[in-house]
Amino acid sequence: MATYINVPVAPPAQSARRTERIKLYGLDAFAGMRRAGALTARCLDEIAALVRDGTPLSEINTFVLDFAATHDARPATLGYKGYEYACCTSVNHVVCHGAPTARKLRADDIVNVDVTLVLDGWYGDASRMYAVGKPKIAAERLIRIAHEAMMRGIRAVRPGARLGDIGHAIQSYAASQRCSAVRDFCGHGIGQVFHDSPNILNVGKRNTGPELREGMIFTVEPMINLGRPDVKMLADDWTAVTRDRSLSAQFEHSIGVTAEGFEIFTLSHQGLHMPGVDLAVAQT
Secondary structure, three states, X not given: OOOEEEEOOOOOXXXXXXXXXXXXXXXXXXXXXXXXXXXXXXXXXXXXXXOOOOOEHHHHHHHHHHHHHHOOOEEOOOOHHHOOOOOEEEEOOEEEOOOOOOOEOOOOOEXXXXXXXXXXXXXXXXXXXXXXXXXXXXXXXXXXXXXXXXXXXXXXXXOOOEHHHHHHHHHHHHHHOOOEEOOOOOEEEOOOOOOEEEEEOOOOOOOOOOEOOOOOEEEEOOEEEOOOOOEEEOOOOOOEEEOOOOOEEEOEEEEEEOOOOEEEOOOOOOOOOOOOOOOOOOOO
């Protein structure tokens, strides 16, 4: 059975750590998450201009490093468990945690950029899909499905709902579109800890799992594959790819549970939710 702990006043960042108890935060924490989330969203907005044919992934990494330094923040992934980069860049059939190497983007690529900026001790964690040039029909469709899957998971959030409701909303929508939700990776609690309790699975059954309560803060981040959900790890022990080499797409927001439902901390204020995808095209 899940246990909860009230955190009405934010503790010092240096004392924050992962626990198996689910943290319930107060208003000051939500204010901190708004600032961190807005900064991460702005970083992702500005990355859109870099996503073009011929851009090395390393250029995106350099941009995130410079952006963080300019705004008195730090990239959470840099040095995390030995990871050497300030962001993750996952191209085409890479599911997640792709490294921003010298590999150059090419026309028709799709790429997920995952950025977590730490501002005043608070972690703003988000990722977004970008298309290089005009995406192929299947790729554009997958991007739209992945975004809608995330939003359906988020819309399931309200006090009294269960964690399984989020996973069910994601999984059932992906299946209805003849796609699959990855099971090997999931969302997580966040706040002043990068990865905290609880895990937010992308599959599930309604009315199962811990209860959602006001004050919880976590990420919703489904990875949706055009093919089967199976993944494999590459030799670097970070990069996960689809086992059948089908395309994969992911979106991520950091959110908080409110009395009325939810608050998204990492929305794009420029409307760049799916850069490179024609937002005027009706949802599949």
